[in-house]
Amino acid sequence: MNQPILSKEAIALMLRMRFLIKNEFGELLSFQTQEAAAKFCEYGFRSSQPALRELAQLLSSLISAPVSEAPRPRESSILELLASDLIEQPVRLVFTRIPAFVIDKPRRRCLLNFSFEELLEELRPLGTVDPGLTRLEPISLGELAELEKKAISASLPGLMWLCGLQFSQGQLLPKPRSFPAFGLSRWPDFGTLPHAAQHLKMATFLMRKTASLDGLTAGTGATKNEAVAFLNACFLCGWLKRVEGVAPPAPAAPKSGLRGVIGRIRVRLGMSG
Amino acid sequence: MSNMTEVKIIFTGTMGAGKTTAINAISEIKTISTEAVATDETAQRKETTTVGMDYGEVTVDEGLVLRLYGTPGQRRFRHMWEILAKGALGFVILVDNARPAPLEDLSIYLDNFKNHIAASAAVIGVTRTDVSAQPDIDAYYQYLAEREEMHPVMTVDVRRREDVLMLLDSLLLSREFE
Numbered sequence: 001m002n003q004p005i006l007s008k009e010a011i012a013l014m015l016r017m018r019f020l021i022k023n024e025f026g027e028l029l030s031f032q033t034q035e036a037a038a039k040f041c042e043y044g045f046r047s048s049q050p051a052l053r054e055l056a057q058l059l060s061s062l063i064s065a066p067v068s069e070a071p072r073p074r075e076s077s078i079l080e081l082l083a084s085d086l087i088e089q090p091v092r093l094v095f096t097r098i099p100a101f102v103i104d105k106p107r108r109r110c111l112l113n114f115s116f117e118e119l120l121e122e123l124r125p126l127g128t129v130d131p132g133l134t135r136l137e138p139i140s141l142g143e144l145a146e147l148e149k150k151a152i153s154a155s156l157p158g159l160m161w162l163c164g165l166q167f168s169q170g171q172l173l174p175k176p177r178s179f180p181a182f183g184l185s186r187w188p189d190f191g192t193l194p195h196a197a198q199h200l201k202m203a204t205f206l207m208r209k210t211a212s213l214d215g216l217t218a219g220t221g222a223t224k225n226e227a228v229a230f231l232n233a234c235f236l237c238g239w240l241k242r243v244e245g246v247a248p249p250a251p252a253a254p255k256s257g258l259r260g261v262i263g264r265i266r267v268r269l270g271m272s273g
Numbered sequence: 274m275s276n277m278t279e280v281k282i283i284f285t286g287t288m289g290a291g292k293t294t295a296i297n298a299i300s301e302i303k304t305i306s307t308e309a310v311a312t313d314e315t316a317q318r319k320e321t322t323t324v325g326m327d328y329g330e331v332t333v334d335e336g337l338v339l340r341l342y343g344t345p346g347q348r349r350f351r352h353m354w355e356i357l358a359k360g361a362l363g364f365v366i367l368v369d370n371a372r373p374a375p376l377e378d379l380s381i382y383l384d385n386f387k388n389h390i391a392a393s394a395a396v397i398g399v400t401r402t403d404v405s406a407q408p409d410i411d412a413y414y415q416y417l418a419e420r421e422e423m424h425p426v427m428t429v430d431v432r433r434r435e436d437v438l439m440l441l442d443s444l445l446l447s448r449e450f451e
Contacts, residue, residue, distance in 0.1 A: 189410045190439055191399075191428030200439065204446035207423065219450075261280060261337060262362075262449045268333040269299070271442045 010062045090139040096132040098122040111151035164233025181243040183210040210243040281340040286367030291431035292343035298434040300329025363444040364395040371404040394447040398429040
């Protein structure tokens, strides 16, 4: 497809913007085409840097293609939003219905103007509904440093974990839904993450074996809802592995020999979850 | 003649990581310890240190007793480790995260008990993360991956019985699902 030829002024503007975009978004855009110019504008409008936004405005006026601000992401629930690649870089999530907060995925934290508990309460009604996200604002390193001084820093894995456990409502997230079977790359740190005995059991099961959802419930005695919530939580934290080939559900082995001894110890110590 | 079956779990790890405290949190008898006045680097943190072993137990039911052994932390008592490790159901390795090189500390116990752990299971409890947050849990998993080993790693405060139970449960479940 023939692209309209860009003017020298437009290319000069794009050259000035190029490294600002790379510094902020980590992407070094090519600048040969009208389509590329539109991309420059899109990044510029999303930028937290006034200079970059101003250049984007100038560039937008020079090119004929209509350019809009960053499209509003349409995630159908807060869980899907947290699972999406829209938050790979530090971003401020601005909602219509709850206060904005910052997710800084590279540093595994969220920055809040209110307590972590308040955030969970705000998010709770949004578990399975459109979270009403109006925009994502990329956060520069400079702004992050400023925010650190005044915002409350909370653990992002902690947020992901709790959202997965509390908001799943029996529905696997779209991506893990496509996994033929599951494994885990590591145990969640149950020393810091709120959990029930069943979570430790499911984690150990998936560290030792791979299983489908049915296999996980059959092998651990967890209900489907418990297993789904656990899988979503692990997926959001980045610990869930896709496994090809569905392992058939393991029949419950008789509690004899070593397994019988272990079962008796667990019951005695009150671990029989 | 007694028909009692006995199984044992070994608590090992660096000096001052909390082995005696952890056994104390679980044992239904007062933990038997062979302690001496600390005269080496341990003395900076503890007045006494375990030189032989700790022992605690839990009577599971009429036919089963769980014996809990704590190894002496100092490497000069390493000859005791092998004796205690034979036939263990599993190993709880406690690592004091406030020491200068916790991952190197961990490697001592993983190396020394390597064959026994391969035949059973291990869980790693990281203590004193309130004093030193680094290395974090991700670094422990990274280290285990480099060694091509995988064991549960959990932040714990061994003064809390529920934390010690969590370690034991992950160990027992690892054996159950093997």
